[in-house]
Amino acid sequence: MTTFATYVITLLCLLLPTMGYCYDLVSEVKDGEGALVENAVITATPLSGEIKKPEKNLTAEIDQIDKTFVDFVTPIMVGTTLVFPNSDKIRHQVYSFSEAKKFEIPLYPPGQGRATPVTFDKPGVVVLGCNIHDWMKAYVYVVETPFFAKTGKNGKATIKDIPPGQYKIEVWHPYIKKSSATVKQPVNIGKESDMKVDFVIDVKKALTVRRAPGSIGGGVYP
Amino acid sequence: MFLFVNLAAMANARSIISENLIVEYRVFNTIMDNRMRQISESARLLSMDYAFKQSIFSVDNKTLISIIENLRQRINADFITLVSLEYTVMADTIKPDLSGKQFMSRALIEKAEEQGELSSITIREGGYYQIEIIPILAPDPIAWLVIGFLINDTVLKDIKNLILAQISVFELDSGGRLKIVASTLPEGLKKLLFGKVKSANLSVEGNQSIILGQNEYISLISPLEKKGGSNLYVLLQRSMDDVLEPYYRLRTRLAIISLIGLLISFAVSMRISRSVTRPVSTLVDGVRQIEGGNYDLHIGVTQRDELGELSNAFNNMARGLKERDLVSDLLGKVVSPVIAKELLSKKVELGGEEKEVTILFSDVRNFTALSEKYPPTIILNMLNKYLTVMSAIIESHGGVIDKYIGDAIMALFGAPISHPNDVDRALNAALDMNEALEKLNVDFQETGIPPIDIGIGINTDIVVAGNMGSAHRLNYTVIGDGVNLASRLEDLTKKYKKKIILSDSTYKKIKDSYKIEQIAEEYVKGKSKSTIIYALIGRVGKE
Numbered sequence: 001m002t003t004f005a006t007y008v009i010t011l012l013c014l015l016l017p018t019m020g021y022c023y024d025l026v027s028e029v030k031d032g033e034g035a036l037v038e039n040a041v042i043t044a045t046p047l048s049g050e051i052k053k054p055e056k057n058l059t060a061e062i063d064q065i066d067k068t069f070v071d072f073v074t075p076i077m078v079g080t081t082l083v084f085p086n087s088d089k090i091r092h093q094v095y096s097f098s099e100a101k102k103f104e105i106p107l108y109p110p111g112q113g114r115a116t117p118v119t120f121d122k123p124g125v126v127v128l129g130c131n132i133h134d135w136m137k138a139y140v141y142v143v144e145t146p147f148f149a150k151t152g153k154n155g156k157a158t159i160k161d162i163p164p165g166q167y168k169i170e171v172w173h174p175y176i177k178k179s180s181a182t183v184k185q186p187v188n189i190g191k192e193s194d195m196k197v198d199f200v201i202d203v204k205k206a207l208t209v210r211r212a213p214g215s216i217g218g219g220v221y222p
Numbered sequence: 223m224f225l226f227v228n229l230a231a232m233a234n235a236r237s238i239i240s241e242n243l244i245v246e247y248r249v250f251n252t253i254m255d256n257r258m259r260q261i262s263e264s265a266r267l268l269s270m271d272y273a274f275k276q277s278i279f280s281v282d283n284k285t286l287i288s289i290i291e292n293l294r295q296r297i298n299a300d301f302i303t304l305v306s307l308e309y310t311v312m313a314d315t316i317k318p319d320l321s322g323k324q325f326m327s328r329a330l331i332e333k334a335e336e337q338g339e340l341s342s343i344t345i346r347e348g349g350y351y352q353i354e355i356i357p358i359l360a361p362d363p364i365a366w367l368v369i370g371f372l373i374n375d376t377v378l379k380d381i382k383n384l385i386l387a388q389i390s391v392f393e394l395d396s397g398g399r400l401k402i403v404a405s406t407l408p409e410g411l412k413k414l415l416f417g418k419v420k421s422a423n424l425s426v427e428g429n430q431s432i433i434l435g436q437n438e439y440i441s442l443i444s445p446l447e448k449k450g451g452s453n454l455y456v457l458l459q460r461s462m463d464d465v466l467e468p469y470y471r472l473r474t475r476l477a478i479i480s481l482i483g484l485l486i487s488f489a490v491s492m493r494i495s496r497s498v499t500r501p502v503s504t505l506v507d508g509v510r511q512i513e514g515g516n517y518d519l520h521i522g523v524t525q526r527d528e529l530g531e532l533s534n535a536f537n538n539m540a541r542g543l544k545e546r547d548l549v550s551d552l553l554g555k556v557v558s559p560v561i562a563k564e565l566l567s568k569k570v571e572l573g574g575e576e577k578e579v580t581i582l583f584s585d586v587r588n589f590t591a592l593s594e595k596y597p598p599t600i601i602l603n604m605l606n607k608y609l610t611v612m613s614a615i616i617e618s619h620g621g622v623i624d625k626y627i628g629d630a631i632m633a634l635f636g637a638p639i640s641h642p643n644d645v646d647r648a649l650n651a652a653l654d655m656n657e658a659l660e661k662l663n664v665d666f667q668e669t670g671i672p673p674i675d676i677g678i679g680i681n682t683d684i685v686v687a688g689n690m691g692s693a694h695r696l697n698y699t700v701i702g703d704g705v706n707l708a709s710r711l712e713d714l715t716k717k718y719k720k721k722i723i724l725s726d727s728t729y730k731k732i733k734d735s736y737k738i739e740q741i742a743e744e745y746v747k748g749k750s751k752s753t754i755i756y757a758l759i760g761r762v763g764k765e
Contacts, residue, residue, distance in 0.1 A: 097360045137362070
């Protein structure tokens with residue numbers, strides 16, 4: 001899903017004609033067996049280290065539908081504020097014990113804006129859970145660059161409107177194995193041959209709580 | 223027989239034990255698995271405790287230890303260790319100072335990471351523990367919970383209550399030394415396992431026999447499942463005695479029952495044989511006595527069965543025999559034996575039949591004068607001697623003494639039993655009587671008794687023979703004219719000075735040859751017609 005941030009970047013690109021053309025970077029992610037990998041996040045970080053701070057407050061949302069976090073993976077730029085609407089008819093709780101952002105939103109009722117928005121101010125992986133539904137899980141991938149995209153079911157992600165220049169392209173996935181090669185650099189954005197960067201990563205089985213059929217209960221599922 | 227049954231029972235016990243042990247091994251593993259599952263269920267519940275998850279990263283180490291100690295008590299585990307994702311101990315309930323140090327087995331955690339959770343067996347501080355390693359999910363793993371349950375005798379005893387076999391869990395180190403981790407065997411027997419269980423025992427497939435003390439144990443050694451890196455084996459044993467115990471009990475009972483049965487049947491047969499053989503032998507004895515002529519016996523058999531009846535019948539018979547003997551004896555004395563026999567053999571009733579009978583009358587001459595001259599005792603003595611001799615002669619010729627009339631004898635030939643030569647018998651008897659008298663006279667002379675002379679009259683006639691008298695007292699005798707004639711003929715011996723006189727009817731019926739002379743034609747008293755009379759002199763060929 002295209003995030004709100006992407007639109008912002010696109011806008012930036014249009015507003016800065018001095019930088020000339022912006023380019024789209026396409027990535028395809030497969031696992032070791034050639035299967036397309038969904039929910040992988042591709043990031044492009046300028047090697048120059050110059051990152052323009054967004055002019056507006058960035059926001060994003062993670063909904064809760066049928067006792068599931070939607071989306072499962074949400075890449076955001078540092079400083080983004082996440083809102084947690086509740087589309088279910090029951091209350092939910094959201095917590096994170098992750099170093100990048102520890103927080104807890106106590107049980108809150110269904111509807112929009114009933115939970116305090118949370119601003120993610122440190123890069124890193126934040127795992128979200130719900131303390132009354134063991135199987136509910138979501139990943140917030142907080143990155144420092146505004147250039148990122150998430151692979152869809154077709155394993156493809158497109159980072160739009162990247163200004164030309166030298167970049168470090170990285171891949172991340174909630175279940176990525178450490179052995180995987182995750183970085184490709186330098187990638188010359190603007191150079192025709194560099195505009196498609198593919199990754200092959202190793203994905204491990206997730207240790208998670210499986211939701212039992214009928215949506216009640218669960219068990220640890222290797 | 224017992225030996226055969228014994229062998230069969232032993233073989234049967236062995237095969238039953240063998241089958242049972244295999245089943246019991248499966249049950250043992252299932253129980254151990256279930257125990258693990260229970261452990262992991264408990265562990266999982268703990269791991270999902272939100273407050274617990276929350277506290278892992280927010281409290282000081284002492285509090286954390288206190289928290290997991292609390293968890294440990296909740297599920298009754300023997301230890302809990304909290305391990306970080308970096309394989310360091312975050313907290314341990316046994317050794318608090320382990321915090322921050324490397325967890326004892328990184329491999330176990332890595333395996334758990336791979337599988338999601340792990341059941342295994344591990345050793346710590348010399349103890350063997352079944353452990354369960356589960357992640358604490360928040361909702362990704364944030365740490366590992368290692369929960370340990372000690373394998374000890376109590377655990378095995380609990381299992382033994384279900385599977386009945388003796389359970390020992392042991393380890394053989396690389397040197398082949400036995401280390402018993404836990405066992406349900408009594409201390410004494412446990413010690414005996416050393417030296418009996420060696421590396422060689424491990425390679426035995428199926429059951430093996432291990433003798434502990436004096437008892438044979440059918441044993442099954444199998445590796446403990448989910449034993450992790452340890453070298454643990456489980457030894458299941460069942461004592462032959464335990465299995466055979468019901469059989470032994472049965473055998474003892476059978477022996478007792480058969481002994482009792484034997485005794486009872488012995489007693490019963492003794493009783494029966496006594497109740498049968500005793501009266502029977504008494505009866506046999508009685509029969510012998512009766513055979514010997516002793517009718518005075520009474521058999522004291524009081525049983526109420528057939529033998530009792532037989533004895534009663536026997537006693538009655540003896541009494542009857544005695545009475546009959548008495549009667550017969552007395553009868554023989556009172557009447558002639560032949561008549562007595564006749565009387566005894568037939569129903570005694572009044573009445574008679576017409577028969578041709580030869581009647582012999584003998585009389586001592588001048589007996590009246592004789593009895594006046596001598597004392598009665600001498601006369602009686604003489605008479606008895608005389609009558610005894612004469613009676614014997616008459617009877618020897620088949621004659622029957624009808625009666626004694628003082629010194630006279632009346633004898634019958636042809637009644638009650640007829641012979642074809644009754645007449646000749648009578649004649650011979652008479653001749654013999656005369657001969658005997660000569661000898662008798664010699665005897666008499668020696669005792670001072672004067673010699674006597676006798677006369678004999680013989681007549682043959684149809685007379686009535688039978689029992690005469692009243693219903694209560696009767697005589698067997700003959701009645702008829704012929705009797706009187708015989709008496710008259712005897713009288714006539716004095717007149718003609720002859721010893722024996724025969725009537726004409728007798729003479730006509732003689733078959734043998736005798737010296738006979740016709741005397742006269744006589745008118746006998748009471749007879750209207752005259753009859754020719756003959757004198758019998760002697761036998762032909764004799765003097």
